Amino acid sequence: MTRQTPLHDIHRAAGAKLVDFAGWDMPLHYGSQIEEHHLVRRAAGMFDVSHMLALDLSGTDARTWLRHLLANDVAKLSTPGRALYSCMLNADGGVIDDLIVYHFTPVRYRIVVNAGTADGDLAWMRQNSSGFAVSLAPRRDLAMIAVQGPQAIDAVWQAIPGSREATQGLAAFEAAEFGEMLLARTGYTGEDGIEISLPATQAEATWNALLAAGVKPAGLGARDTLRLEAGMNLYGQDIDASVTPLESGLGWTVDLKSSRDFIGRQALETRPVTRRLVGLVLLQRGVMRAHQTVVTKHGNGETTSGSFSPTMNCAIALARVPRDVAPGDTVHVEVRDRRLPARVVKPPFVRHGKILV
């Protein structure tokens, strides 16, 4: 039995094609995945991301505990509402999950984790919290709507009275509490936008208000091609517990400068980095998919995500390859029964509607 978000009836009524995603019955698309992709790049689209889990963290040791738990350093967060992307590692330096943490005060944070890993994350967090004065409250009473695209913020302001005053001063990666809502200038598409976290009971009304403001629904299909173009990793596909952030293009999220001892640090400092995650642009017609062999002069690698890029009108992929493979190299990808040439690039492929590679 798959789980349903508070917006499930709305998706059905809108004719969404629903698929099982991490145990949740979620919209894949509402007609055309490619049209939804373009809408987010050019105007505004909204995604139901209520399957993701918000956790409220509080306690006098909240900050100290997060500095122990996460590879990125929450001490970087000083302004209230500031957000941080981080990996949570096991003792071997493998990625248990990637998450966003929002800082309100040094004793109060909000953490948002992936749906498929939520139960394991919570167990890991609890297991590693003994001796710390912290408490964690899973917020399954909340829904989350990600409004994304160049017109997204204006549309949110129009749909939610009073939200303009609450959010117009926000920089990227900052959030504001607004009544029972959290309005965050974050996302997973490479476009500007606002992620709205709100009581499940208000989800339908807010979704409908956003529709009235001109925002079109978009499904997980478009979300996947958008995040791939934006060079963002998908947990369970590009990263998992078998790889470290340093092999995943996420070195920038690992803080090794401070002297704090976070879980996985020792492994990261001793485990040799032999592979890296790069972007690939296919130079011929065809579509790259996950788990295809990448042949390079430094040895073989493997695609971790691959699809057709609607913005670039060709196939793109993320691939884990030997460390010495560099942007600008030409490699060959085994697409079905053929070896097709691809150019190595540094992700992102696309940001804010512009092709960067």
Add this chain to the structure above:
Amino acid sequence: MNLPQDLKYTASHEWVRLADDGTATIGITDHAQEQLGDVVFVELPDAGRQVKAGEECAVVESVKAASDIYAPLSGEIVEVNQAVVDAPEGINADAYSAWIFRLRPANPADVAQLLDAAAYEAEIGQQD
């Protein structure tokens, strides 16, 4: 679902339009395009190629997956549709006009083995 009565079908979701000159035009069904999602790439067979019924001879790739297209009948590929390569989204817009290749059956009697619309509809029902 759009399922023209005047076409023949295969269990692997090709449609077949039989012409008076004995040739068969082949594409993928509306059901198939709906399952695949947005089509982004079509790979055609070479004209002149001899194929056996059930042999892989073209590929339709969508945002979601690659799907092999099988020859519904044994025979010779006599024409391929370059227009569908240039505009693969035509398969989503109208699966029955966006044909992929045309074939001259080696044995015209083989067409009796193809499914009619009712039999194909029953086939889909079983697969779902």
